[in-house]
Amino acid sequence: MDLNFEKGRPDNPRGHAFLVFTDSASPGDMWATYLVVLPISIDLAKYVPPFLMGQLGDADHDLSAFAFPPFPEKIESYDQLTELAAERKDDVIMAGAIDPSDVVSAMTSVSAALQQYADTCASLDPDDEDVDLALEAPDEPEGLGINEVMYSLMNDGDKLSELTKLVGRLRYAMEGGEEVMVRETESDILTLSRLLPENHQIPRLLEVAKAGGNANAELAHLYLQRCFLILREEYANLSELDSRIRTIESRREQA
Numbered sequence: 168m169d170l171n172f173e174k175g176r177p178d179n180p181r182g183h184a185f186l187v188f189t190d191s192a193s194p195g196d197m198w199a200t201y202l203v204v205l206p207i208s209i210d211l212a213k214y215v216p217p218f219l220m221g222q223l224g225d226a227d228h229d230l231s232a233f234a235f236p237p238f239p240e241k242i243e244s245y246d247q248l249t250e251l252a253a254e255r256k257d258d259v260i261m262a263g264a265i266d267p268s269d270v271v272s273a274m275t276s277v278s279a280a281l282q283q284y285a286d287t288c289a290s291l292d293p294d295d296e297d298v299d300l301a302l303e304a305p306d307e308p309e310g311l312g313i314n315e316v317m318y319s320l321m322n323d324g325d326k327l328s329e330l331t332k333l334v335g336r337l338r339y340a341m342e343g344g345e346e347v348m349v350r351e352t353e354s355d356i357l358t359l360s361r362l363l364p365e366n367h368q369i370p371r372l373l374e375v376a377k378a379g380g381n382a383n384a385e386l387a388h389l390y391l392q393r394c395f396l397i398l399r400e401e402y403a404n405l406s407e408l409d410s411r412i413r414t415i416e417s418r419r420e421q422a
Contacts, residue, residue, distance in 0.1 A: 168262060168279050170287075174249060175258030180288050182206065184258035185248055186280050188239055188273075191264040198239035198267060199248060201316055202260075202281055204232040204288045232285035234277050238270060240320045251319050260284065315358045323363065327394050330359050330369070334376050334387055341379060353377070367394045382419055386412065 175181055182204040190196035208231045242248055252259045262280045265273040318326060333356050340348035353373065360369030372390035375383045389412050396405040 168276070168283060170280060170283055171261040173259040173261055174252050175260075177287060179291065180204075180284065181256060181258050182288050183255075184260050184284060185252050186234065186239070186260050186262055186277065186284075187242075187245070187248070188262055188265040188276065191266045192268075194264070197242050197245050198265060198273075199242045199320055200234045200236055200239045200277055201320075202232070202234050202284050204285045205230075207231070232281055232288075234281045235317075236320075237277060238274055239265065239267070239277065241267070241322070242320055243322050248319065251316070255316075314355055315362070318359055318362050323398055326359055326363055327391075327398060330356065330363075330372075330394065331391055333359070334372070334391060337373075337376055338384070338387075341377065349377075363394075364397070367397060369394075382415060386415055386419075389415070 170177070172180075173187075175184065184202045185199050186202050187197055187199045190198065249259055251257075260280070262276065265276050267273060318329065321329065333352050337349060337352040337356065339345075340352055356369065356373050360367070360373070363369060368390060372387060372394075375390065376387040389408060393405065393408055393412070396402075396408060
């Protein structure tokens, strides 16, 4: 398998990369997963209870490199992916074509590419001048989190489904006084907001969801509905919904 580095260098891989495939049946469509090669070797057997060891069989226990998700996800925009990779300092690798309907073959292609990428990382010479320069470079802003990587691979419908779950989790955490969960969930919602159009008004949705109370709960629900109407381009229904939102918000201000 040929790994073509669209971003990054094969002689100095970063150890984390977007792996991209084209669709053999529809070349305009692209599918991607994320590769990670850890700098420390991890033996899975050390972390599995003895009574479960037999179920591992003779499989390779080394988890020093992995692909997630193991089956590539369809991406909406290759340009968006490369922009994200540039911000994160990720490699971007094109690995040929797959047939998404053939799950076994696609996962085999991912596994082969992962092994090849891991071998490339392992072949780095620590005395190489370019590697030394990379290690000695000034600190750069912290990269994006794994959740942002995963969200960026979702289509807008999946992002909104994830947003719905997060809003429910936020309200549950607030009702239970789970401050850590509240902060984490709020961060995830803001991450999603950066990956969705501004007209979805996700920050406003977050504001009312955090405010508590029945009126705000209703508003949060309406703002979620609004996101799905925009996605489906149901503008007639959207106008009616916006009117309902304005009415409720006006009542809140007068209360």
